[in-house]
Amino acid sequence: MPNTDVAELTDLDPHFVRDPYPAYAALRARGPVHLVRTPEGDELYLVVGYEAARAAYTDPRLSRDWRRYQHLLEGELPIFAATPGHEHMLQRDPPDHNRLRRLVAREFTPRRIAALAPYVREVTDGLLDAMADGAVGGERGADLIDALAFPLPMTVICELLGVPDLDRRLFRGWSNEVVAPTSQVKELAAYEAMIPYLVSLVQDKHKVPGPDLLSALITTVDENGDRLDEDELLSMAFLLLVAGHETTVNLIGNGMRALFAHPEQLAALRADLDGLLDGAVEEMLRYDGPVEGSTPRLAIEPLDLGGGTVIPAGSEVVIVMADADRDPARFPEPDRFDIRRDARGHIAFGHGIHYCLGAPLARLEGRTAVRRLLERFPRLEQEPDETPGWLPGLLMRGTRRLPVRW
Known part of the structure; x- marks a missing residue:
């Protein structure tokens, strides 16, 4: 008989929010699919393990189009599907998804991303100048999230989209509540504030x-x-602005935290940036990537992804990329951070038709930020911080703070 007991993630490990990997590994040892209760009190099914995750990403019985299958839900649509601004490709299945992605991909091209490289370097250097200048009285330190990890991708995505006058601090608060909500009330308020703001941005672009x-x-x-x-335009503006910076914030933050925690790896990277940087960024993505779990899928019919646990129709399903990329069946010694490892094949940016369209931009920003940071501050190290503010929820993986000194 399939096991339908609900696994409490914080019972599996009381430090789950800070370090979810042991709890995921414990679940993976039992099988690929589990009904769990999150620290926020939500019940949903998790898919763990590398092969199961890849299979789930391509299974048409797991839908992203919640509105189409609302009749399967016992209650109302979740906030992320019920509010305006969600007529984008991440909330659609084929053939609608294919149509939307094709239209966006016509303009969001590798050539357009590659052309941003000088601008990314310029913005990075300006932020590092400001970080150095902001050190007061002999105390050479800063919060790396505030000083670099957030403003770099936000500035770049605003340049790419042509919205330089965006109120970035205000937008950061809204975006944080969308991807890592602290409560349903605040999540809904963020959507209700953000959508009219984006409507005016699109209208301005029509005019000029x-x-x-x-x-x-x-x-x-x-x-x-x-x-x-x-x-659809409003929804794409929403998706590109939110997804276009949130992933890179945590790529930089988590990646630098991993380097600080492994000084021998940091020293090796400093000694050979040209030879090791690309691989180091891929290992950062694998080891402690910016996205912990997929955006929620909806089971549109009962399905068994292995292990005997049948997911009922109407269930919410999250694919845990963080665990897939720590699966020893795919990556030997997966809990070891090794910038010389061949980390190709990780699914930090997803898999299948919803693979992140912005992955090349995130990689460009990550490589540039890490290189310029290590070149500019050869003695950079992490400051102890007891309250870094881990992001809630199973979507994003990162902290709100990363104090450093040099």
């Missing part, structure tokens, strides 16, 4: 278009004359 990505998305038309409608 430019060479930026958002203007291009407004005007792009495919071979069949298809284009994004107004709801």
